[in-house]
Amino acid sequence: MGSILSCLLTRRSPRPKVLFLTTQPPAEIKAEWPYYQNWFLPELVRKRGADVQVRCWRDAALDAVAVSKYDAVTFLWCNNYHAHPIEFPDFVGRVLIPAQEQNPRLDIFNDPATILWNCDKHYLLQLAAAGFVISKSKFIDSSALTYASLASAVQDFSDTTAVILKPAISGSARGQHLIRDPQDFSTEDEAFIDSVVTHGVNGDLILQEFEESISAGEYSLVFINGRHTHTILKVPHGDYRCQSEYGGSAEEVSKSDVPQNARDVAQQIVRYIGAEVSKNDQYYDDEGSPLVYARVDGIMRGDQFVLMEVEAVEPHLWLEAKSGSLALDELCNVFFRGK
Structure with missing residues (x-):
């Protein structure tokens, strides 16, 4: 308060x-x-x-x-x-x-450079090239797709592991579909592929291996001015997606309950974006990151943090959480830092 x-x-x-x-x-x-x-x-x-x-x-x-x-x-x-x-x-x-x-x-x-970089999920490839772990992914040019070419791409991507098919430009898990068996499409799978081909999507398509460990929850680590302020654990219920729109729950977890590897990797990601992506030369925090805000989402695959996405445009920062008040105060200060 x-x-x-x-x-x-x-x-x-x-x-x-x-x-x-x-x-x-x-x-x-x-x-x-x-x-x-x-x-x-x-x-x-x-x-x-x-x-x-x-x-x-x-x-x-x-x-x-x-x-x-x-x-x-x-x-x-x-x-x-x-x-x-x-x-x-x-x-x-x-x-x-x-x-x-x-x-x-x-x-x-x-800053604009970060916004342009973050609004298309191709940024995941850059982060993977920098050494951060992401789910196995493939981007598909959606400009000239046919049902046969997209179905073939799905089947070539995975023999038995379930896959997620989603647009590269989207939010809140909209427009994505889980294909349980890439070698034996269900009626729903066929309908989704047909819809993508018929109606198109925003940007390219992404094929990603489905991470079964999402059932244990996805960590959302919030950063303000480059510093980790609080974490939310989102858990799916009755659906593979953990967003509340699909029945998922969310609760704040203390820093001590967030796996150390998740905290370390998320901090490294924020620092990497600040050093390699951001063009903001005007303001830098003492952690070396010019990002004012960011949310890093990922799951644990054993002891390894797997990055799902970075939200640096208009993320839900969970400022209403118990520990969010300190983040809110620091965020408010930013609006006056040029004065």
């Missing part, structure tokens, strides 16, 4: 102009996610002393000149950006990067 109250204190320094980018109208976000933890951030930052605006990035009036007038811009309200796989990256490159060139003091977080 004390940390949240400190977020409400008004500063005497000049009021920074803060922009929360959004994809949907606020009312739609609230309707879709009634307990959306990022919902209260604009009001908290406003009460702390900032001039806060919430604007849709698809607004044609929001050009580079308009954005350059702000002091801070964040993507933390930008859920459902993946529904616009061409327009969203175009906005980042056409508006945000030029705005920062016009106003070098403009603080955009996370």
